[in-house]
Amino acid sequence: MKPLVIFALCANAFGLDTSYASWNAWLRKHTFVEGGASVVRYQDAKQNQELNAVIKEFTETDAATFGKLSASDQLAFLINAYNALAIKLVVDHYPIKSIKDVGSFWRSAGKQKFFKLFGKDASLDAIANEHIRKAFNDPRVHFALVPASKGGPNLRNEAYIGARLDRQLDEDATRFLKDPNKNRWDKKERTLTLSKVFDWYD
Numbered sequence: 001m002k003p004l005v006i007f008a009l010c011a012n013a014f015g016l017d018t019s020y021a022s023w024n025a026w027l028r029k030h031t032f033v034e035g036g037a038s039v040v041r042y043q044d045a046k047q048n049q050e051l052n053a054v055i056k057e058f059t060e061t062d063a064a065t066f067g068k069l070s071a072s073d074q075l076a077f078l079i080n081a082y083n084a085l086a087i088k089l090v091v092d093h094y095p096i097k098s099i100k101d102v103g104s105f106w107r108s109a110g111k112q113k114f115f116k117l118f119g120k121d122a123s124l125d126a127i128a129n130e131h132i133r134k135a136f137n138d139p140r141v142h143f144a145l146v147p148a149s150k151g152g153p154n155l156r157n158e159a160y161i162g163a164r165l166d167r168q169l170d171e172d173a174t175r176f177l178k179d180p181n182k183n184r185w186d187k188k189e190r191t192l193t194l195s196k197v198f199d200w201y202d
Contacts, residue, residue: 023054023080026051028158029050036154051087061077079132086146099147110125143173
């Protein structure tokens, strides 16, 4: 797959919108919760192409601008970018049953370099492992990164904001751990069944 190349002509001259208003509006319009699980209106998203404008905000941000952000703003940026790009990958290949259908035996969807981040070809795995896990020692991010999979965490229907990030991550972690569809304690059998998320990030 060819990388999604976005040509930026000093897009950050006017500053980065750390409220992520466009991404927030997209989430409000195209996502909802059904049966305790988050659902994305992929068909609508594919038809109106609004997501492309959202993606540009992340792919056109240069490393210098990112480096000037506070730690919480940097982490919020990366989580938002990961989630938006994961959805973009599904939208571009829709209709598919799973994001796994995008990948192959040799290269999973997470390893496909279909966008640029800070001027370099990048993948979802690169954002999660190289930019987030190495730089931020916060296990709560595992309940915020949504790999467009039914077994993963729910997609929050609002953008992550640096000033509210700590509260948002606390809420995500609590919601995920209490979700009986993800984790279950069988009192009679004294057996704890955990989500595969705990295998993904061992």
